[in-house]
Amino acid sequence: MASIKRNQIANGATFTSVKDDRFKTMKISANIILPLNEKTASSNAVLCGTLVRSCREYPDFTVLSRKLSALYGAELTSSVRKCGDMQMLSISASGLDDRYTLNNDSVSQELSKLLCSVIFEPNLEGEKFVKSEVEQEKRQMLDLIDSEFNDKRIYANSQLVSNMCADEVYGIKRYGTSDNIRAIDENSLYATWKNMLENAVFEILYIGDSPSDGVSEIFQSAFNGLKRTPCSISTQVVKNAKEVKRVSEEMELSQSKLVMGFRTEYAVPDKQVKAAQLMCAILGGTANSKLFCNVREKQSLCYYCAARYNKTKGIMTVDSGVEGNNIEKAEQGILKEIEDMKNGNITDFEISATKMAVINSFYTSNDSVSGIESWYLNQLFDNGFETIEEASEKINAVTKEEIVDAAQKLTLDTIYVLKNK
Amino acid sequence: MNITEVKSQRVGDSYYKINHPSGLTIYVYPKEGYKSTYAIFGTKYGSINTCFSVDDGEKITVPDGIAHYLEHKLFESEDGDAFAKYAKTGANANAYTSFEKTCYLFSCTEKFEESLEILLGFVQDPYFTAQTVAKEQGIIGQEIKMYDDSPDWRVMFNMLECMYRNHPVKIDIAGTVESISHITAEKLYEVYNVFYNLNNMVLCVAGNATVEQVVKIADKMLKKADKHKITNYFEDEPYEIVKDYVEQSFPVSMPLFNLGYKERADKMLNEKELAQTEILLSMLASDTSVLYRNLMDAQLINSSFSYELFEGPGYCSVIFGGESRYPQKAAEMIKAYISEVKKNGLSREEFEIAQKAVYGDAVSSLNSVSSISNMIADYHFNGNELFSYIDAIANVTFDDVTTRLSQMLDNNNCTLSVVKQAADEVK
Numbered sequence: 001m002a003s004i005k006r007n008q009i010a011n012g013a014t015f016t017s018v019k020d021d022r023f024k025t026m027k028i029s030a031n032i033i034l035p036l037n038e039k040t041a042s043s044n045a046v047l048c049g050t051l052v053r054s055c056r057e058y059p060d061f062t063v064l065s066r067k068l069s070a071l072y073g074a075e076l077t078s079s080v081r082k083c084g085d086m087q088m089l090s091i092s093a094s095g096l097d098d099r100y101t102l103n104n105d106s107v108s109q110e111l112s113k114l115l116c117s118v119i120f121e122p123n124l125e126g127e128k129f130v131k132s133e134v135e136q137e138k139r140q141m142l143d144l145i146d147s148e149f150n151d152k153r154i155y156a157n158s159q160l161v162s163n164m165c166a167d168e169v170y171g172i173k174r175y176g177t178s179d180n181i182r183a184i185d186e187n188s189l190y191a192t193w194k195n196m197l198e199n200a201v202f203e204i205l206y207i208g209d210s211p212s213d214g215v216s217e218i219f220q221s222a223f224n225g226l227k228r229t230p231c232s233i234s235t236q237v238v239k240n241a242k243e244v245k246r247v248s249e250e251m252e253l254s255q256s257k258l259v260m261g262f263r264t265e266y267a268v269p270d271k272q273v274k275a276a277q278l279m280c281a282i283l284g285g286t287a288n289s290k291l292f293c294n295v296r297e298k299q300s301l302c303y304y305c306a307a308r309y310n311k312t313k314g315i316m317t318v319d320s321g322v323e324g325n326n327i328e329k330a331e332q333g334i335l336k337e338i339e340d341m342k343n344g345n346i347t348d349f350e351i352s353a354t355k356m357a358v359i360n361s362f363y364t365s366n367d368s369v370s371g372i373e374s375w376y377l378n379q380l381f382d383n384g385f386e387t388i389e390e391a392s393e394k395i396n397a398v399t400k401e402e403i404v405d406a407a408q409k410l411t412l413d414t415i416y417v418l419k420n421k
Numbered sequence: 422m423n424i425t426e427v428k429s430q431r432v433g434d435s436y437y438k439i440n441h442p443s444g445l446t447i448y449v450y451p452k453e454g455y456k457s458t459y460a461i462f463g464t465k466y467g468s469i470n471t472c473f474s475v476d477d478g479e480k481i482t483v484p485d486g487i488a489h490y491l492e493h494k495l496f497e498s499e500d501g502d503a504f505a506k507y508a509k510t511g512a513n514a515n516a517y518t519s520f521e522k523t524c525y526l527f528s529c530t531e532k533f534e535e536s537l538e539i540l541l542g543f544v545q546d547p548y549f550t551a552q553t554v555a556k557e558q559g560i561i562g563q564e565i566k567m568y569d570d571s572p573d574w575r576v577m578f579n580m581l582e583c584m585y586r587n588h589p590v591k592i593d594i595a596g597t598v599e600s601i602s603h604i605t606a607e608k609l610y611e612v613y614n615v616f617y618n619l620n621n622m623v624l625c626v627a628g629n630a631t632v633e634q635v636v637k638i639a640d641k642m643l644k645k646a647d648k649h650k651i652t653n654y655f656e657d658e659p660y661e662i663v664k665d666y667v668e669q670s671f672p673v674s675m676p677l678f679n680l681g682y683k684e685r686a687d688k689m690l691n692e693k694e695l696a697q698t699e700i701l702l703s704m705l706a707s708d709t710s711v712l713y714r715n716l717m718d719a720q721l722i723n724s725s726f727s728y729e730l731f732e733g734p735g736y737c738s739v740i741f742g743g744e745s746r747y748p749q750k751a752a753e754m755i756k757a758y759i760s761e762v763k764k765n766g767l768s769r770e771e772f773e774i775a776q777k778a779v780y781g782d783a784v785s786s787l788n789s790v791s792s793i794s795n796m797i798a799d800y801h802f803n804g805n806e807l808f809s810y811i812d813a814i815a816n817v818t819f820d821d822v823t824t825r826l827s828q829m830l831d832n833n834n835c836t837l838s839v840v841k842q843a844a845d846e847v848k
Contacts, residue, residue: 021454022452022453022454022455023788024432024784024785024787024788025785025788061714061717062709062711062714065707065708065709066709066774068709069707069709069774069775069777069778070773070774070777071777071781072777072778072780072781072784073777073778073779073780073781073782073785074781095781096781096784096785099433100432100433100784102777102780102815136717136720139720139723140723140724143675143723143725143744143746144723146674146675147674147675147725147744149672149673149674149675150572150573150673150674150675150677150744151571151572152570153567251672252671252672253570253672254566254567254569254570255563255566255567255569255570286504286508286513287504287507287514287515288504288505288507288508292504296560297502297556297560300556300557300558300559300560301559301563302560302563303560303561303563303564303567304567321563321566321567322563323562323563323566349508353508353509353511356508356510356511356531357508357511357513359511359530360511360512360513360528360529360530360531361513363456363457363530364456364457364513364528364529364530366456366457367452367455367456367457367628367790368788368789369788
């Protein structure tokens, strides 16, 4: 089993190492947290992508990729996600563990240095980024925004959130807007980078078998000399919906999409979050859930009908792909299952089976590097870290009354329909 | 019962191959320190097997999409559905149908033996009635429509239709709403009885499980099957493609393309040929390649660009694809680059980099119990072996890859498929 160490290495910067000898690979990621803001979301996102394109030592995309390939196909990747009202930029390096290289090469040290240099020693021209690199990354980001429209399930879910949280910070998209991306240049991106170094919260996570002390030191010294005032982390939770908003669009499609957004009242750090998680899983989180068994299997209305709970923001969404003339039937079917749960129509078997399924997914995640990474990242905004054993124990302790209570707190906020023409 | 250990000095792992007396081939790949186990029970039967005979008997033709339909229906038994049974063990279960195989799987961290019993039980226990078959039409109908709205899926099948004149790989795995309307309980039993014969199947288990555990459950659950000769018929497929360009309008804001090179497919590639091809493709089109760089600099692709060797019984092609605002120009640049390296030769330095990258990828995939099980099933059905493939990567030479290049990627035999927004809808 893994051993975990957490150390503060600078003001607002924590290094967590998970030592585990079961994997053939190692991974180190810098997770950089900033407030989600309409003005800065786009430039933060473009910065994140620009940083992994090159650095002072490897000042060109192809030179950097070749270095990575020569390190046994190591990867340097970036991603941007929304965690409640925060924006998280993740820059990760992963590669073969030193034990499996062909000539006893050490991949882990080299990758850690590389990761550190892309963040702290980017490819600059004085106090500017390189124009061509910035332009290339802006184009990629604009493409990425457009491509989210290509997948209609993703698009429909994103439209639901935009409409439901239109007046909240959470309604801002993770990459911001296309207009704001176009406005970025090599000068403004430099200011964005400085802001990140000084004001972001850094969570650095190392998972691997090789000793992490050297890696931790590399990062610690990178923070030396920086004047840091880390941002504070919080998310606005709207506890109940007032009235149901309905939004619909039409398109030339074969299938219609229905997405329903609910306020759940409970969000991190409320102790009822585990009950809300279980309530959502019983409703539509497994192939044995109420939505799967009834809306799909009994009513044959759809191929997918799933519920998802966002514990940071305290919302739950249900989405399905249905025939245009079955939208109303599906909506009624979904609401009926929720009504049933509010009335306490949940069997002991449903509860125990769902608890088992949830705990199974916890333990399964522990058998992969990315699963271990997600386990910790998902708890960054909680009150402290739970081990899998602790989380499982809490899941098992949830009572039927608490699940029914979580269901009773659900209020329908917004219904989004993408209708096929 | 014959149990063989397959060992890899290089990666320090080993697994066991068991020829079970029932006729089933079983693989067990224990992973030390893992709490989860992944099991996959598959048959060499997929969407392309729509015309076949048994023991040289009459040729039988069945509706498109029947393998996938059968996969859905097998979850139901007379005593309830398999998901309800798995609910008692906490296992996470699923299934999928591809062009050449159908697989049923679960992952679990507790009650592995009970879950394996459920898996082996329901897959060997078909139960189809007119009523249960009819009920599935609505569900699969929506699955088909979901894929009809997927530009990635459409761009690929449009390409396959232009690439293959006769081979059923060009037909959607789930069939069409029309073709599945001809599926009956009788037809499902017919294909089930032919292809779900243990001699035509494989069981792969990876993770927190032992050979003894798996054999114990196999002995208890498997019903001995007599071996039959199954012949699959595919009409002769010419070497040439049908058409070199196809385009579809779609509500997308990023156009997509697939550029497919049709390759000879007289026999499946062996481990060596696979390793050579993967290294070659990595040299040509991975993100370290000159081509990738040129495409990016010319703003013809973005990071969604990818390449793939797409191979199965009777079909083989290489597909380059991704999003592009100028798909034609992207395809022209790819073709021009292939002509150039065919004329001027490959770079040794790029070969060495690509070899390490492909090797690293292959070893990394052994982290995951699901990728291990799926790979072993694939290799089994294709007559290959996983560790031999990893060894083959380390042993490929520059000359092997050069020879490989001369045998494939014919610029006169490729199809470009494009999905883009209708001209009058461009914002």
